[in-house]
Amino acid sequence: MSNAALSVITSDPPEKWQEILADLITDPKELTEILQLDSGAESRLAHFGLNRFSLKVPRPFAQRMRPGNWNDPLLRQVWPSQLEDEVDCSLSEDPLQERTFNQATGLLQKYRGRVLLTAAPHCAVHCRYCFRRHFDYAANTPGKRQWQETLEQIDGDSSISEVILSGGDPLAAGDSYLKWLLTQIDTLKQVTTIRIHTRLPVVIPQRITSSLCQTLASLECKLVIVIHCNHGQEIDSSVQLAVQKLRATGATLMNQSVLLKGINDDATSLVSLSHQLFDINVLPYYLHLPDRVAGTGHYLVNEQEGLDLITKIRALLPGYLVPRLVREDPGSDSKTRLG
Numbered sequence: 001m002s003n004a005a006l007s008v009i010t011s012d013p014p015e016k017w018q019e020i021l022a023d024l025i026t027d028p029k030e031l032t033e034i035l036q037l038d039s040g041a042e043s044r045l046a047h048f049g050l051n052r053f054s055l056k057v058p059r060p061f062a063q064r065m066r067p068g069n070w071n072d073p074l075l076r077q078v079w080p081s082q083l084e085d086e087v088d089c090s091l092s093e094d095p096l097q098e099r100t101f102n103q104a105t106g107l108l109q110k111y112r113g114r115v116l117l118t119a120a121p122h123c124a125v126h127c128r129y130c131f132r133r134h135f136d137y138a139a140n141t142p143g144k145r146q147w148q149e150t151l152e153q154i155d156g157d158s159s160i161s162e163v164i165l166s167g168g169d170p171l172a173a174g175d176s177y178l179k180w181l182l183t184q185i186d187t188l189k190q191v192t193t194i195r196i197h198t199r200l201p202v203v204i205p206q207r208i209t210s211s212l213c214q215t216l217a218s219l220e221c222k223l224v225i226v227i228h229c230n231h232g233q234e235i236d237s238s239v240q241l242a243v244q245k246l247r248a249t250g251a252t253l254m255n256q257s258v259l260l261k262g263i264n265d266d267a268t269s270l271v272s273l274s275h276q277l278f279d280i281n282v283l284p285y286y287l288h289l290p291d292r293v294a295g296t297g298h299y300l301v302n303e304q305e306g307l308d309l310i311t312k313i314r315a316l317l318p319g320y321l322v323p324r325l326v327r328e329d330p331g332s333d334s335k336t337r338l339g
């Protein structure tokens with residue numbers, strides 16, 4: 001690596017991510033002002049939905065939205081639409097029945113060999129389609145003592161070789177806490193892989209600090225980082241830099257998306273997303289059909305539409321750039337692959 005490339009990776013951006021995280025856009029009015037969306041904002045706004053799941057938009061993410069466009073694919077992911085308030089009895093607050101799988105505080109195991117830890121109680125962004133929008137993080141955020149019990153439980157189960165940090169968003173937590181938790185996991189003998197699922201490299205790329213990267217690079221376990229990006233417009237040079245820093249830690253990088261109506265449910269958007277991810281050295285992993293979560297009916301794409309899209313993009317992309325279309329069925333021993 002050239003000295004110039006190395007210095008990019010070891011230096012931090014001037015703005016501190018903690019300050020960005022402390023200064024999120026939380027007022028819909030402010031968001032509409034920034035985006036010059038004056039007309040009809042009030043009638044487009046959820047009331048009940050907003051009470052239950054607040055607005056949270058990091059400013060670096062809002063900067064990538066196109067002004068004056070209610071249909072902007074980034075805005076649509078975060079705007080609390082009045083459609084959230086429509087009651088639909090076929091939708092559930094806990095469609096994946098995670099409450100039943102929640103065995104120890106902070107731990108979810110659904111699949112053999114790998115466990116998921118809800119490592120942080122919050123996210124940097126509130127994605128309106130989120131399947132965990134009704135999850136009780138407060139009851140599932142262990143302190144150090146409880147983490148120790150959860151880690152002992154993992155240690156006592158020799159079938160577990162991979163620990164997945166999810167959330168909330170694990171990278172919304174601070175460096176010293178993450179260092180502690182990751183180091184604890186790294187010392188579990190039978191755990192060979194640590195995986196981090198995060199949206200922070202996309203929504204606040206400044207989060208990827210050199211101190212975080214040092215911690216990640218010091219782990220003995222293999223490291224997999226799955227970023228969550230739904231649309232090519234989310235990727236700019238700051239995201240590219242964050243990803244470059246993560247790669248320099250030795251991590252394998254992949255992306256997961258949710259197939260969302262009016263956002264990325266067309267072949268052009270999906271093909272462009274795969275190309276843009278590949279440009280920053282990230283391979284597509286999963287494309288999730290949205291879960292049937294209360295308040296998210298307006299994002300739902302059905303299975304046949306998903307299958308048709310995959311057929312279309314398969315004809316336009318090399319195989320390694322076609323994400324795996326999956327659905328999650330409670331009680332199943334893996335995610336359900338479609339097509």
Ligand SMILES: *Cc1c(COP(=O)(O)O)cnc(C)c1O
Pocket residue numbers: 108109110111114115116164334335
């Ligand atoms: C999705 C998920 C995983 C990871 O599954 P992979 O198919 O390995 O990506 C693990 N645990 C839980 C609870 C999950 O929801």
Ligand code: SF4
Pocket residue numbers: 122123124125126127129130131132133167168169199
């Ligand atoms: S970052 Fe992930 S967990 Fe957090 S709100 Fe968005 S989809 Fe949900």
